[in-house]
Amino acid sequence: MKHMVRGRGEEAEADKFNGSVSKDLTNGLIKAVCFLVIFVAGVVLGLSASAHVSRYLNSQTEAELFFPTNRYAAIPDKECEKEDRLSIKNFFNPGQLTHEMTDEELFWRASVIPKKEEYPYKRVPKVAFMFLTRGPLPLSPLWDRFFHGHEGLYSIYVHALPGYKLNVSNTSAFYDRQIPSRDVQWGSISLADAERRLLANALLDFSNERFVLLSESCIPVYDFPTVYNYLTSSAQSFVESYDDPTRDGRGRYSRSMLPDIKLFQWRKGSQWFELNRSLAINIISDTKYYTLFKKYCRPSCYPDEHYLPTFLNMFFGALNSNRTVTWVDWSRGGPHPATLGAVNITEDFIQSIRENGTGCWYNSRQISTCFLFARKFAPSALEPLLNLTSTVMKF
Numbered sequence: 295m296k297h298m299v300r301g302r303g304e305e306a307e308a309d310k311f312n313g314s315v316s317k318d319l320t321n322g323l324i325k326a327v328c329f330l331v332i333f334v335a336g337v338v339l340g341l342s343a344s345a346h347v348s349r350y351l352n353s354q355t356e357a358e359l360f361f362p363t364n365r366y367a368a369i370p371d372k373e374c375e376k377e378d379r380l381s382i383k384n385f386f387n388p389g390q391l392t393h394e395m396t397d398e399e400l401f402w403r404a405s406v407i408p409k410k411e412e413y414p415y416k417r418v419p420k421v422a423f424m425f426l427t428r429g430p431l432p433l434s435p436l437w438d439r440f441f442h443g444h445e446g447l448y449s450i451y452v453h454a455l456p457g458y459k460l461n462v463s464n465t466s467a468f469y470d471r472q473i474p475s476r477d478v479q480w481g482s483i484s485l486a487d488a489e490r491r492l493l494a495n496a497l498l499d500f501s502n503e504r505f506v507l508l509s510e511s512c513i514p515v516y517d518f519p520t521v522y523n524y525l526t527s528s529a530q531s532f533v534e535s536y537d538d539p540t541r542d543g544r545g546r547y548s549r550s551m552l553p554d555i556k557l558f559q560w561r562k563g564s565q566w567f568e569l570n571r572s573l574a575i576n577i578i579s580d581t582k583y584y585t586l587f588k589k590y591c592r593p594s595c596y597p598d599e600h601y602l603p604t605f606l607n608m609f610f611g612a613l614n615s616n617r618t619v620t621w622v623d624w625s626r627g628g629p630h631p632a633t634l635g636a637v638n639i640t641e642d643f644i645q646s647i648r649e650n651g652t653g654c655w656y657n658s659r660q661i662s663t664c665f666l667f668a669r670k671f672a673p674s675a676l677e678p679l680l681n682l683t684s685t686v687m688k689f
Contacts, residue, residue: 382414382415385500386413386415386499386500386501387499387500387501388498388499391451391470391471391472391473391474391495392474393474394474395474397476397487397490397491397494400491400494401490401494401578401579403494403498404494404495404497404498404575404578405497405575405578407575408500413500417500417501418446418447418501419501419502419503419504419526420446420448420449420499420501420502420503420504421447421448421502421503421504421505421506421521421522421525421526422448422449422450422451422496422499422502422504422505422506423437423448423449423450423508424450424451424452424453424489424492424493424505424507424508425450425451425452425453425468425508425509425510425512426453426478426485426488426489426492426507426508426509427452427453427454427509428454428455428458428478428510429454429455429458429510430460430461430510431452431460431462431468431510432510432673432676433510433511433512433513433671433673433675433676433679434462434466434467434468435676435680436513436514436676436679436680436683437467437468437513437514438466438467438468439683439689440514440517440518440683440689441467441518442467443518444518444519444522447518447522448467448518448522449496449499449501449502450467451471451473451492451496452468452471452472452473453472453473453475453478453488453491453492454472455475455477455478456475456476456477459472460472473491473492473495474495475488475491476488476491481593481594481596481598482592482593482597483587483588483591483592483597485565485597485598486584486587486597486598486601489507489565489567489598489602490577490578492507493505493569493574493577494578496574497571497574497575497578502571503526503570503571504525504568504569504570504571505568505569505570505571505574506525506567506568506619506667507565507566507567507568508566508620508667508669509566509669509670511633511669511670511671511672512566512620512667512668512669512670512671513667513668513669513671513675513679514666514667514687514689515621515644515647515648515665515666515667515668515687516648516663516666516687517687517688517689520666520688521666524619524656524663524666525568528570528615528656528657529657529658530613530614530615530657531567531568531569531570531573531606531613531614531615532567532568532569532614532615532617532618532619533563533568533569533602533603533606533614533615533616533618534563534564534567534603534616534617534618535561535562535563535602535603535604535606535607535614535616536561536563536603536616537560537561537562538562542562543560543562544557544560546560546562546591546594546595546596546600547560548590548591548595550589550590551586551590554582554583554586555583555586555608559607559608560600560604561600561603561604561606561607562599562600562603563600563602563603563616563618564618564620564622565598565599565602566618566620566667566669567602567618568618568619570613572613573606573610573613573614576609576610577602577605580605583601583604583605583608584601587600587601615654615655615656617654617655617664618665619664619665619667620665620666620667620668620669621647621665621667621668621669622668622669622670623670631669631670632670633670633671633672634670634671634675635671635672635674635675636672636674636675636677636678638675639675639678639679639682641682641685641686644682644686644687645686647665647668648663648665648687649662649663650662650663650664650665652664
């Protein structure tokens with residue numbers, strides 16, 4: 295067997311070939327590594343740029359949400375408004391009387407009673423003066439003088455016809471005090487609806503403790519401190535409620551109300567009432583008996599004269615004085631009390647209302663101060679009444 299012998303030229307050629315292959319492999323590896331490094335660097339830079347853009351956009355979105363730019367400054371943030379309306383301050387004392395609640399929603403909201411007796415703020419009891427009117431308040435200057443200097447002790451609520459805007463100055467106690475209203479027809483259940491609507495709106499303010507229903511023709515016959523102390527110190531409310539055996543009393547009762555309301559429970563009384571907070575909540579929370587009146591006390595039954603007197607007589611008689619604190623003149627007869635004008639206003643006349651000759655019961659004792667308010671006064675009575683405020687009514 296012949297041995298194959300390589301020459302020096304062949305070995306050199308082989309070494310050259312091997313070196314070329316090794317160099318090519320090294321160069322390829324270096325290129326691959328460089329490409330990988332560049333690729334990874336590109337990915338990292340891309341992700342970094344994406345994250346930066348995302349953070350920028352998110353920060354811009356958050357900034358626009360919580361700190362609107364000037365171009366949106368004129369547009370109110372409704373979400374912020376809703377949050378503000380739910381603050382504890384506005385919950386106890388709503389700053390705005392306007393709302394879009396239905397009567398059902400309003401009555402439910404007003405019927406809420408805190409389980410905890412203590413209040414998370416210093417509560418000063420207020421008297422809610424609720425005016426049921428068709429339009430203007432011609433005697434508002436007299437009331438403004440009555441309220442002056444006693445801010446924080448009273449609230450005012452006005453129920454006028456829908457669409458009517460009360461025309462008073464921004465310094466008047468009645469300014470911006472209208473509540474959302476509905477149409478009211480005399481002698482119908484809509485009058486009771488309006489009364490309950492006033493009560494419910496006034497109940498939204500947890501500081502309101504006493505609630506007085508008045509009309510545009512009512513006047514105060516005492517100064518504010520006397521009225522305030524009289525009402526807030528009373529152990530009973532003032533809703534006229536009596537048994538009238540005539541056709542204008544029991545004659546309006548419908549047997550369709552049986553068995554829930556019986557004839558011997560039927561009562562009559564003046565629509566112009568005064569209530570404490572507890573009774574007001576029970577009245578706007580009632581559905582059963584109100585529904586019976588709505589269904590059967592019509593068309594000549596006059597629910598405003600029978601619903602409250604009957605309801606209170608049935609369930610809360612001990613909490614009611616069965617009398618009104620609003621004086622009226624029925625001496626002329628007819629379905630309506632006498633209207634009093636300028637010629638009727640004298641010191642003796644106002645004094646006769648202030649000091650009732652027959653007397654009445656107040657906190658289990660008999661007193662002569664029975665009426666705090668009076669009606670029915672014409673617009674012409676305003677000037678002579680203003681002339682008597684400092685000498686007779688003491689305000």
